[in-house]
Amino acid sequence: MxxxxxxxxxxxxxxxxxxxxxxxxxxxxxxxxxxxxxxxxxxxxxxxxxxxxxxxxxxxxxxxxxxxxxxxxxxxxxxxxxxxxxxxxxxxxxxxxxxxxxxxxxxxxxxxxxxxxxxxxxxxxxxxxxxxxxxxxxxxxxxxxxxxxxxxFGAPEGASPVALASDAELEDYTWRVAGCVGDFWTRLGYLTMGDRFSKSDEGEMIRLGIAYGKGLQLINILRDMPQDLAHGRCYLPVMDPENHYELAASHRRWMDHASDCIDSGFRYATMLSSRRLQVASVMPAMIAKETLALMRKASWDELRQGIKVPRIKVYVMLLKALCGLRVRDNM
Incomplete structure (x- = not known):
């Protein structure tokens, strides 16, 4: 988790x-x-x-x-x-x-x-x-x-992996552990700052924030899939979690969906009222976009070794955002 x-x-x-x-x-x-x-x-x-x-x-x-x-x-x-x-x-x-x-x-x-x-x-x-x-x-x-x-997923270590049963189960899980954070962040912003948080419609911002949070969680799931399988967990809804061809196809499909969700995060950031808020909100999306790019090029062995954006790249992203690179340029 x-x-x-x-x-x-x-x-x-x-x-x-x-x-x-x-x-x-x-x-x-x-x-x-x-x-x-x-x-x-x-x-x-x-x-x-x-x-x-x-x-x-x-x-x-x-x-x-x-x-x-x-x-x-x-x-x-x-x-x-x-x-x-x-x-x-x-x-x-x-x-x-x-x-x-x-x-x-x-x-x-x-x-x-x-x-x-x-x-x-x-x-x-x-x-x-x-x-x-x-x-x-x-x-x-x-x-x-x-x-x-x-x-x-409470089966003993070493048991055959258990997969989620449907797309709906995965969507529900990503809401519970991450989409709700996008909802929280947005409602907190309007509560404490009002129009200084965003002049856009609160309902639309909540929708984008939820999609953004779910996308970040999906990227974690996709990045950590080999380690999760070793612990008996398969968050992707497949018939046979030990079938690498089926897993690879599902992995590609959910990467596309995660990319759409991260685009919601970039749109969310453009609708915020201040540069500080935009930079604070867009940084995870910038890291997620780079992580997706690395995963698309990675072999199974490289996934098993772990995909991680180098620290220096994270700070380069921060500097670009702080120095005025438009948020829309990352979309």
Whole structure:
């Protein structure tokens, strides 16, 4: 389970509301460690949006860490997700992870994030009520998607891969874990900034934002397909997930669909009111477009080794965007 735009990094001290504002060096490292694209976007976001967006980012990565702790059984991961979901929804209490849960997380940054869950939940309680409601709503949708993922693909390691049954199931999954983030981002923008976010119709912006989020998730799925198959998961709706010809054809079809969704992201960015918002929103689309280009040229062995846009290219994209290269030039 992966969220394209929500991540975290390593912090040197307990998390509090200052983390969400990305105000100090150690706080920045908490957000920077995993998702380069979202970290860059968050730094560029106007201040009214930044606190709720950053907090949603950290909470979603916390639930993702719980869902992906392979050293724990499926039932225990589901129990942890349920406990975390209750704490987010109720605004009360803090999950107390057992040493077994903490020791199942081998990445020190991820363990640090779990240990900081209470600080993140305290920050959620301090948000304005309407903003907190948006964060709780998007987290509930994401966690539902993570629970469904575990229930579908909870077979023991080494079992034959299980594939999604239909296009509708894949569309629903990408909505639950990423499309809802596009909806959240847009509604938060209009709530906190009004016309300074966008003068375009809010319903159209929400539609484009949802498509954009789903496209980013599709690219993650397509990029990580060999690794997912090794863990018994096939997100592409195919009859036989062990048939490489069928997989390749499905992979090409969904790359075309992902490309259309990313085009929605570029259109979304052109409809925002300020350069900062445009750059913050377009960076993941620029990285996604480059990732798609790399995947189209990649062999199966290259996919297995991993497709990743070089860091230097990411910063070149950022410089082009900041220096005034028109967003439309990337479409």
């Amino acid at each position: 992966r969220n394209p735009g929500w991540g975290y990094g390593l912090a040197a001290r307990p998390v509090d509301a200052r983390v969400i504002g990305v105000r100090r060096g150690a706080d920045r490292r908490l957000l920077q460690g995993v998702s380069r694209s979202f970290y860059l976007s968050l730094r560029l976001l106007p201040w009214p949006m930044r606190e709720a967006a950053g907090l949603g980012y950290l909470l979603a990565r916390t639930s993702d860490t719980l869902a992906d702790s392979l050293a724990l059984g499926v039932e225990q991961r589901l129990e942890c997700l349920d406990e975390f979901a209750r704490a987010v929804a109720s605004g009360e209490g803090t999950p107390r992870w057992s040493m077994r849960v903490l020791n199942a997380v081998t990445d020190p940054r991820e363990r640090r994030l779990l240990e900081a869950a209470g600080d993140c939940l305290a920050a959620l309680r301090r948000l304005p009520a309407v903003e907190a409601g948006l964060v709780r709503e998007v987290l509930a949708t994401i966690i539902d998607g993570q629970r469904l993922d575990l229930q579908r």
